[in-house]
Amino acid sequence: MQDIHNMSQLTSADLELARAFPEGFLWGAATASYQIEGGAFEDGRGSSIWDDFSATPGKVFQGENGNVAADHYHRLAEDTELMSSLGLGAYRFSIAWPRILPEGRGAINNAGLDFYDRLVDGLLAKGITPYVTLYHWDLPSPLQQEGGWVKRETAFAYADFAEVVAKRLGDRVTNWITLNEPWCSAYLGYGIGIHAPGVQDRQAALDAGHHLMLGHGLAVPRIRAHSAPNSQVGITLNLAHVYANDERPETQRDVALADAFSNRWFLDPILRGHYTEGFFEQLGLNAPPVQDGDLATISTPIDFLGVNNYTRLLVKGNTERIPLADQVSLVAPIPSACYTEMGWEVYPNGLRDLLLRLTKDYAVSKLYVTENGAAFKDAWNGNGHVSDPRRVDYLRTHIAGLAEAIQQGAPLRGYFVWSLMDNFEWAEGYSKRFGIVYIDYPTQKRVVKESGYWYAGLLKAFNQAH
Numbered sequence: 001m002q003d004i005h006n007m008s009q010l011t012s013a014d015l016e017l018a019r020a021f022p023e024g025f026l027w028g029a030a031t032a033s034y035q036i037e038g039g040a041f042e043d044g045r046g047s048s049i050w051d052d053f054s055a056t057p058g059k060v061f062q063g064e065n066g067n068v069a070a071d072h073y074h075r076l077a078e079d080t081e082l083m084s085s086l087g088l089g090a091y092r093f094s095i096a097w098p099r100i101l102p103e104g105r106g107a108i109n110n111a112g113l114d115f116y117d118r119l120v121d122g123l124l125a126k127g128i129t130p131y132v133t134l135y136h137w138d139l140p141s142p143l144q145q146e147g148g149w150v151k152r153e154t155a156f157a158y159a160d161f162a163e164v165v166a167k168r169l170g171d172r173v174t175n176w177i178t179l180n181e182p183w184c185s186a187y188l189g190y191g192i193g194i195h196a197p198g199v200q201d202r203q204a205a206l207d208a209g210h211h212l213m214l215g216h217g218l219a220v221p222r223i224r225a226h227s228a229p230n231s232q233v234g235i236t237l238n239l240a241h242v243y244a245n246d247e248r249p250e251t252q253r254d255v256a257l258a259d260a261f262s263n264r265w266f267l268d269p270i271l272r273g274h275y276t277e278g279f280f281e282q283l284g285l286n287a288p289p290v291q292d293g294d295l296a297t298i299s300t301p302i303d304f305l306g307v308n309n310y311t312r313l314l315v316k317g318n319t320e321r322i323p324l325a326d327q328v329s330l331v332a333p334i335p336s337a338c339y340t341e342m343g344w345e346v347y348p349n350g351l352r353d354l355l356l357r358l359t360k361d362y363a364v365s366k367l368y369v370t371e372n373g374a375a376f377k378d379a380w381n382g383n384g385h386v387s388d389p390r391r392v393d394y395l396r397t398h399i400a401g402l403a404e405a406i407q408q409g410a411p412l413r414g415y416f417v418w419s420l421m422d423n424f425e426w427a428e429g430y431s432k433r434f435g436i437v438y439i440d441y442p443t444q445k446r447v448v449k450e451s452g453y454w455y456a457g458l459l460k461a462f463n464q465a466h
């Protein structure tokens with residue numbers, strides 16, 4: 001891979017931005033197993049709920065699936081070389097539970113562990129620090145057949161899975177993320193059913209959310225027991241700062257509701273040891289099946305909070321009726337604002353303000369932005385690189401917000417751009433591209449985008465400044 005650092009077109013302001021970050025700040029990129037690996041039926045891998053969901057007509061854009069994806073399963077050497085050429089300090093990836101325990105529990109598939117062994121060793125050989133997400137939504141199908149995350153037993157199966165992986169990789173992996181976005185797993189997967197497993201039952205979402213958090217709490221000590229003493233364990237939550245569209249009382253009321261549903265549902269149990277007061281009533285639902293000791297387990301101390309953020313929430317109070325927490329009306333698209341291909345408003349200050357709120361309201365010792373990025377209409381004409389100026393601007397403005405947050409006291413230790421490469425975007429299939437590297441799926445060619453050159457240049461400037 002040619003040295004791509006010299007091709008970046010950084011402005012003098014970009015160089016100054018790179019220098020604004022403290023020594024030791026970690027720059028990385030993130031992916032997830034089902035979204036990039038492919039190799040869906042190889043070397044003993046079992047089926048996941050996303051294999052099943054993708055195979056269900058009407059669930060995924062054009063019936064697309066992760067059978068091949070970006071074929072990462074067969075391209076470890078090429079892709080780790082690509083990461084190295086970008087100058088990444090870290091790489092966040094997830095473990096496919098069905099590769100390790102095809103039945104969800106019981107028999108271990110060593111070929112699955114061998115794949116991640118090779119990946120970790122490849123990263124370390126190139127000086128790239130692995131950040132391992134143990135669960136990024138690909139629950140083994142047999143566990144869903146028993147009820148999945150609405151069943152308490154799944155939390156215990158997850159902790160067993162986490163220990164199997166930590167036993168194999170814990171001598172080399174020192175950065176662990178138990179879950180990616182339990183809010184999405186619970187609400188999108190079990191509440192409104194637009195993600196796997198496609199259940200539409202809001203009470204089930206609460207129950208699943210509780211068991212996901214229980215699994216997190218059960219797994220933390222199991223991971224620590226098999227990792228080096230200097231290891232750190234955290235969890236990644238998708239969070240968004242909530243803004244009021246006006247000063248009306250109903251807007252203030254709905255801002256609190258939106259914050260409870262979007263953020264505090266998981267922040268409060270994990271970091272404060274209790275659910276938000278009145279939360280279940282605000283949803284018009286029953287409490288999940290909390291057992292004695294659960295909240296103590298869920299709030300077991302963690303070393304960092306991973307934050308996935310892409311946009312903000314702008315709330316306009318509803319005067320006609322008092323909405324339920326998950327039915328707050330958001331402000332319609334604003335003519336003067338910019339939106340990504342996902343329909344998400346581009347609002348860089350939202351990431352800064354979110355990090356400052358977390359610093360102010362929650363006792364987090366360390367924060368990482370474990371995902372931030374944007375989908376735009378990227379095209380490649382078959383030669384040269386891919387021009388994606390809107391993504392360059394998205395990254396530039398959001399990263400500038402990180403520097404402000406650090407300056408104002410946020411204990412931010414690193415940033416992972418979503419994503420290293422274009423990939424399977426869940427129900428959107430391959431129609432949405434988030435990568436800083438373009439994937440030409442018919443040929444599986446990797447084409448660094450303008451944003452990839454820019455990010456590589458920023459990382460080089462940062463390294464030169466320290």
Ligand SMILES: OC[C@@H]1[C@@H](O)[C@H](O)[C@@H](O)c2nc(CNc3ccccc3)cn21
Binds near residue numbers: 032184238310371
């Ligand atoms: O949608 C982009 C990424 C996705 O590819 C990742 O797998 C996932 O971790 C991820 N989370 C968000 C933010 N959360 C979210 C909220 C509503 C719908 C979908 C995602 C964005 N993304």
